[in-house]
Amino acid sequence: MSNRYVIEALLRPAVELNTAVVAGMAAYVCVQAPWAVALAPSVSYVTASGFAVLSVVRARQGMKIIRYRRNLARLRRYVMSARQIPVSRQRLFLGRGFRWTQKHTQRLQDTLRPEVAKYLHPGRLYQAARWLEMRTEHSVPALGKLLRTDSPLNPVRPLPPVGGNPVLHGIELDEQDVWLALLERVGHTIVYGTTRVGKTRLAELLVTQDIRRGEVTIVFDPKGDADLMKRVWAEAHRASRGDALYIFHLGWPEISARYNAVGRFGRVSEVASRVAGQLSGEGNSAAFREFAWRFVNIIARALVALGERPDYSLIMRYVNNIADLYIRYAEKVIREQMPSLQAQIQNNQQVLGDDDVPRNMQGQPDAVRIWSIEVALSSEEGKQLYDSILDGLRSAVRYDRTYFDKIVASLLPLLEKLTTGKTAELLAPDYLDMSDSRPIFDWEQIIRKKAVVYIGLDALSDSEVASAVGNSMFADLVSVAGHIYKHGIHAGLPGEGESKVPINLHCDEFNELMGDEFIPLINKGGGAGMQVTAYTQTSSDIEARIGNAAKTAQVQGNFNNLIMLRVRENRTAELLTTQLPKVEIYTKTLVSGHQDTDINAGQDFTSNTQDRVGTVKVPLLEPADVVTLPKGQAFAFLEGGQLWKIRMPLPAGDADDVLMPESIAQIAEEMRRNYHSGEAWWNDAPAIVPAGGEHG
Structure with a gap:
């Protein structure tokens, strides 16, 4: 086999082995019986050496053909335990793979020719084993179990249940570890992939590295996936960061940390934006949303002026009974500014x-x-008293109650969902209740402490509450990012001199979380160290959530790195393929013909057969290639235009991992044992001012 030819021919019989065998036999004859080839012993040894070298070279070339064909049908097994995941301070490990170039497009096109189909599919022995396994499933189950044994010693073991087209990765024999420079992560990364193709496994791979590097790691999981939660738990303890781990889970309120989504703000108007932002702003609903914003803003301003921290329960209370807040605030203002009115x-x-x-x-x-x-207040003396908050409350209490109930009709159901049952304890924590040992956290505290946070929103149980809480958290993060951008992390408090640290946000099913708050987070959050890795299924999911094609393009345009697993929508696949150049590949055309000749020339006809080689321009990658990816494999568009084909390692059995809990119940039991209040939190974290007790 020579590399000098224009067309690379790898899908063919390994004819080089014939030459290797003959050359090996000739070398043997030259050494053992030089007389048989009429050579003197001194000359025959030199000749044998030449034949031996030729045999080795041809054997290597033939084995490359065989390995290539075998690789197309069955990839080498790639397994890695959690403890084996490499961690670097400069790069992020993505898996193993290769840089996709014109050569791989050429090889992929070659696999489509009908004459090479026999090299791409298992042989008759494999098919017979599968047939026998099916026929003996009930009569001789032991035989079926033997045939299914996943061992190199089993020549007919089943192919891995990953589906797709295995040749997409098998066309390259020389794999290498694929890394992404950490400096590129601030440009954000988006991961597309349909259900059950490896998004969560990739998230585990990236989250594990972020935790072990000691960086701020925040995982948003709308579904509340138990395996992902256990992975975060195990890796935080493996990295000796168990004391900096917070778990917020709407489905497990008894072990969840507590979080006030509207308790921290730079401007008090942010409270109204986070609450009203969950309401529909389309069509006729826009007017009701604006009124809800104004009404919540009045309540929030009054609460802050009264020295109380806003939360969902207080807002709900005063939406239902604004008169109580009006009386409290009016009496306070009159007592302080014009006591003569009392x-x-x-x-x-x-x-x-x-x-x-x-x-x-x-x-x-x-x-x-x-x-x-x-x-x-309407008297001559009372008119001299002016207070903007009081005026807002006065206008609110003047509304007719029936009319008022109509214009807050969309706000009340949202607040009731957020303040019903045990959810209220998580989202409206009582800061003075020392009997509740569950920690209360806020994002500024998390970032200063470089903590690990898992957010399980239990969207399968109540998607609307999950979406509302997720959006509020994103809005809070945007506010914190703006504060860090202007003042740094410590904002004048004693501590390290870092102005910003990497803040890694992993947002699984982020289309369920995003709203208008998410756009500024990815658009401007990089200046504060925010590094978003978002996972979703299709681009249509984003558009369905936002409801605007232009905003969808705006969101997608803010992700510099793209990782695409198998998707089922061509439009999503084209987000990758349309960014790739076209390349020239070689095509071979067989031309055969004959022609009659003059009978006087002594010939009846002439014939010729030709192989013509030409070039044609094709896309470097087609959408169909993305649609047929096997599970656990992906195309990665990294660092401004580099296309990599990668596959993630299969998880090794973690039965021997003592840090991996068997169930969430085990986590709950350990958290109950370790929760303790924070009467002396300042002894452990002098540079941090937590918004609550010590964590568990």
């Missing part, structure tokens, strides 16, 4: 009755008291 209010309460209250305000709790305050 006597007038008390006198009004004694004089006025229910019939004196305007019809639009009747039916409210403490209507007489509210009207007494209103009369006092």
